[in-house]
Amino acid sequence: MVNYKWKIAVIIISLFFTVMLWGEKVTCTASKTQFSIQEQIQITFTFEDIKNSPRSVDLKLHDTFSIVGGPYSSTSYSWVNGKSTSTNKITYDIIAKKSGKLLIPAYEFKIKNQVFETAPFTLMVSKSAKVDALDPTKEMPAMFMETVLSKNKVYQGETFTLNYRLFTSENVVNYTTNPLNTLDGFIVDRFDLSNSPSSSKKVINGKEYLIAGIASLTLTPTQSGEFILPQKPFRISVKSNGQSRTIFDDPFFGTNTKDINIVAPADTILVLPLPASAGPAFTGAIGEFSMKVSIDSSIIQENQATALRVELSGHGNLEHFAFPEQSFPDGFEVFEPKVKNNFKLKNNDYNGNRSWEYVLIASKPGTFQFNDITFTYFSSKNEKYVTLRSPIKDLRVVSHNELEGDYTSALSPDEVRLLSKDIRFIQMEEGKIVDLNYDPVKDPINWIIYYFTVIFVLLFIALEIIWKFRMSNLKQIRYKNALKTALNRFRMINDEQTAEHILFEIEAAFIEYLRDKQLDESVHGDIPGIMKTIETYKYAPGMLSHVQLNQLKDQALVLIEDIEKV
Amino acid sequence: MKRMITMSIVLLILFVSFPYAAGMDRDLLFKQGVSAYVGEDYESAISIFRQLVDSKKISWELFYNLGNCYYRNGELGNAIRYWEKAKCLAPSQSDINYNLLIAEKHLIDQVVLPDMFPLFKWYDQMQKQLSLNIAIHLIGALLLILILILGFIRRDSRLKSKNHKAAYITVLSVFLSLILILTAVTIDTDHKRKNEKYAIILERSVEILSEPTDDAIVLFILHEGSKVKVNKNIEDLWSNISYFDDKVGWISRSAIGEIEE
Numbered sequence: 057m058v059n060y061k062w063k064i065a066v067i068i069i070s071l072f073f074t075v076m077l078w079g080e081k082v083t084c085t086a087s088k089t090q091f092s093i094q095e096q097i098q099i100t101f102t103f104e105d106i107k108n109s110p111r112s113v114d115l116k117l118h119d120t121f122s123i124v125g126g127p128y129s130s131t132s133y134s135w136v137n138g139k140s141t142s143t144n145k146i147t148y149d150i151i152a153k154k155s156g157k158l159l160i161p162a163y164e165f166k167i168k169n170q171v172f173e174t175a176p177f178t179l180m181v182s183k184s185a186k187v188d189a190l191d192p193t194k195e196m197p198a199m200f201m202e203t204v205l206s207k208n209k210v211y212q213g214e215t216f217t218l219n220y221r222l223f224t225s226e227n228v229v230n231y232t233t234n235p236l237n238t239l240d241g242f243i244v245d246r247f248d249l250s251n252s253p254s255s256s257k258k259v260i261n262g263k264e265y266l267i268a269g270i271a272s273l274t275l276t277p278t279q280s281g282e283f284i285l286p287q288k289p290f291r292i293s294v295k296s297n298g299q300s301r302t303i304f305d306d307p308f309f310g311t312n313t314k315d316i317n318i319v320a321p322a323d324t325i326l327v328l329p330l331p332a333s334a335g336p337a338f339t340g341a342i343g344e345f346s347m348k349v350s351i352d353s354s355i356i357q358e359n360q361a362t363a364l365r366v367e368l369s370g371h372g373n374l375e376h377f378a379f380p381e382q383s384f385p386d387g388f389e390v391f392e393p394k395v396k397n398n399f400k401l402k403n404n405d406y407n408g409n410r411s412w413e414y415v416l417i418a419s420k421p422g423t424f425q426f427n428d429i430t431f432t433y434f435s436s437k438n439e440k441y442v443t444l445r446s447p448i449k450d451l452r453v454v455s456h457n458e459l460e461g462d463y464t465s466a467l468s469p470d471e472v473r474l475l476s477k478d479i480r481f482i483q484m485e486e487g488k489i490v491d492l493n494y495d496p497v498k499d500p501i502n503w504i505i506y507y508f509t510v511i512f513v514l515l516f517i518a519l520e521i522i523w524k525f526r527m528s529n530l531k532q533i534r535y536k537n538a539l540k541t542a543l544n545r546f547r548m549i550n551d552e553q554t555a556e557h558i559l560f561e562i563e564a565a566f567i568e569y570l571r572d573k574q575l576d577e578s579v580h581g582d583i584p585g586i587m588k589t590i591e592t593y594k595y596a597p598g599m600l601s602h603v604q605l606n607q608l609k610d611q612a613l614v615l616i617e618d619i620e621k622v
Numbered sequence: 623m624k625r626m627i628t629m630s631i632v633l634l635i636l637f638v639s640f641p642y643a644a645g646m647d648r649d650l651l652f653k654q655g656v657s658a659y660v661g662e663d664y665e666s667a668i669s670i671f672r673q674l675v676d677s678k679k680i681s682w683e684l685f686y687n688l689g690n691c692y693y694r695n696g697e698l699g700n701a702i703r704y705w706e707k708a709k710c711l712a713p714s715q716s717d718i719n720y721n722l723l724i725a726e727k728h729l730i731d732q733v734v735l736p737d738m739f740p741l742f743k744w745y746d747q748m749q750k751q752l753s754l755n756i757a758i759h760l761i762g763a764l765l766l767i768l769i770l771i772l773g774f775i776r777r778d779s780r781l782k783s784k785n786h787k788a789a790y791i792t793v794l795s796v797f798l799s800l801i802l803i804l805t806a807v808t809i810d811t812d813h814k815r816k817n818e819k820y821a822i823i824l825e826r827s828v829e830i831l832s833e834p835t836d837d838a839i840v841l842f843i844l845h846e847g848s849k850v851k852v853n854k855n856i857e858d859l860w861s862n863i864s865y866f867d868d869k870v871g872w873i874s875r876s877a878i879g880e881i882e883e
Binding site: 479480481482483484485486487488489490492493494496497509510512513516520 | 648649652656659675678679680681682683684686687690691693711717720721724725727753754755758759761762765766769772773776812
């Protein structure tokens with residue numbers, strides 16, 4: 057009987073522990089199993105009924121994912137049929153670094169001599185689509201990023217830029233990211249987070265976005281091949297909408313904002329190897345350049361130095377190459393060139409000039425011929441090597457003996473040493489002789505000059521006044537002189553003139569008279585008649601006789617007389 | 623009658639040729655003075671040049687040469703006095719200014735004045751460098767140029783019917799400003815010239831007294847070559863002078879030589 061009781065007790069206890077063990081488990085889940093490369097997802101570890109569960113997990117996903125947030129932990133308790141269960145969760149925000157089937161491995165946890173293991177699973181990560189190719193059927197996100205390459209394929213050593221563009225429908229207050237200093241296979245020339253980017257608007261699938269290039273990365277590839285330019289996480293602070301105003305909205309305490317983690321997607325770039333047979337004058341220059349060579353003097357003294365300057369101007373990877381070694385004739389000691397840089401990173405390239413100054417010291421006299429200065433660069437535009445060649449004039453080096461008599465060493469005014477000071481020599485002749493009591497103010501010549509100019513000024517002012525007066529009374533003057541002018545014109549008419557000319561004079565005299573007198577046709581009943589006759593005559597000038605024209609002239613004169621009487 | 627005509631012609635020739643003859647004599651004397659100076663006979667040179675000064679006809683070259691003669695003769699005070707006289711006639715002559723600079727090095731009373739406010743310094747320089755003659759000629763020339771330019775603008779505006787108001791006003795204001803500044807400088811310079819008299823200490827050392835009496839208290843001592851402002855004179859005996867405005871006292875008139883007599 058006792059044995060029986062003990063057996064039952066052992067079975068119950070075993071069952072209890074079995075149940076207990078069945079309740080303790082660890083799982084790993086992802087918020088999404090299918091997503092794009094630029095999307096952020098959550099991976100969650102759930103510890104059910106396990107006391108002393110870990111607070112963080114070593115994800116070991118660095119090759120495939122970026123961890124952009126977490127660990128966030130939460131604990132929940134529940135009572136079911138009088139039995140309590142506890143659940144601890146650890147969550148991480150992750151973003152895929154590359155597309156394809158990505159494995160989330162099995163994770164092992166040792167807790168109080170017990171080992172728990174999660175099941176491995178795969179996630180399907182699709183390549184990020186460019187903005188223009190976004191699926192119109194899908195709902196557009198409030199904010200996303202795009203990476204834009206300045207060139208899709210470059211040559212090894214050719215500088216290019218990756219621009220990060222933010223598309224947002226929310227009110228962005230600020231944005232930050234970690235600067236990128238190194239990248240395998242590339243020289244990072246510059247990572248620039250723009251403080252005040254220029255923006256534009258664009259409607260994509262019916263949603264309006266503000267687009268701004270918030271960062272750029274300038275790279276120079278050091279190897280050839282296809283490279284993935286990794287995604288770049290950004291933290292964007294946006295203004296919260298629809299929240300009640302709190303003390304924290306006070307400008308003094310800052311605005312009410314929320315942070316959003318967003319990732320600029322990865323992109324690929326094809327780096328082509330440079331063609332072979334570049335030649336010895338190629339040292340890795342890629343771009344478009346021009347060369348200028350100058351030498352300080354064509355004649356120098358023995359043991360004297362002269363400078364040879366080579367200046368390259370243009371655009372390309374100016375930062376990343378040395379000037380090719382040049383050969384100089386024997387008889388010169390040549391020092392390492394002094395390099396001067398005057399270029400800027402602009403429009404995805406280095407623009408400006410770079411110069412090399414070689415100091416040459418002549419060790420023996422003679423006339424020396426220099427080889428042409430050569431420089432080869434790879435033209436990415438024309439996809440071929442270009443060699444620039446610049447000749448140098450022969451340099452004559454003269455010995456000290458030869459120099460004497462030919463040249464003299466000049467001194468600057470400052471170099472002339474003043475031995476002593478003395479007053480200057482007397483004047484040998486007298487100039488203008490004046491009276492002892494000479495007073496310039498009373499000098500008649502000065503007075504003449506003064507009065508002459510004053511009279512001139514007054515004359516000018518008087519002419520100005522007269523002219524202005526005349527301009528203001530022009531109409532009145534014309535009115536007064538109207539008859540005189542008209543009669544003068546009529547008097548000029550004679551029978552020797554052509555009919556056309558006489559008609560023109562009559563018309564001009566008559567019309568000008570009416571205009572100067574400021575009269576219209578209604579003033580006198582005969583005016584329209586005369587005007588009509590003139591117009592009619594104009595169309596048949598060849599048929600006109602002097603008699604007809606004299607009659608017209610008389611009519612006009614009589615009419616003017618009548619008007620004057622009135 | 624014939625004799626009268628002959629006499630008249632002779633008189634006329636004499637009358638016309640007299641100034642020329644006088645000029646010839648002056649030229650000759652001047653050259654003699656230069657020769658004496660070159661021959662290091664400074665006493666004779668001074669005597670000759672002074673004769674020319676006494677003729678009441680002067681030139682800056684004459685005063686300059688006299689200054690040089692006195693300098694070589696060891697009379698620093700008189701040298702400075704005559705160079706200052708020369709400077710009154712030709713303020714911008716570099717030889718005069720250079721010699722005055724050399725003479726300043728020999729002065730015992732060396733006063734270092736604080737730097738003037740740039741505007742005042744510029745005004746002072748303008749007054750020192752610009753002679754009244756040049757200033758008057760400049761004003762005349764500027765007025766003429768102004769009228770010509772204005773006339774040109776006016777004519778142009780009439781022909782083309784364009785609004786040349788801006789050009790008109792700009793030219794007018796620039797020229798008028800220049801003319802006004804020049805006029806102000808000229809008037810001020812003339813006023814100073816007529817109202818401010820300066821003199822040079824001619825004795826090696828001279829006591830400046832509190833009163834115009836021999837037994838007055840000695841206020842300060844000045845040395846040869848120092849430039850003082852003459853405030854007033856009591857006959858030919860005493861002069862009230864001020865040295866850099868703040869030191870005022872009485873000095874025997876024989877101890878100073880006025881620059882503009």
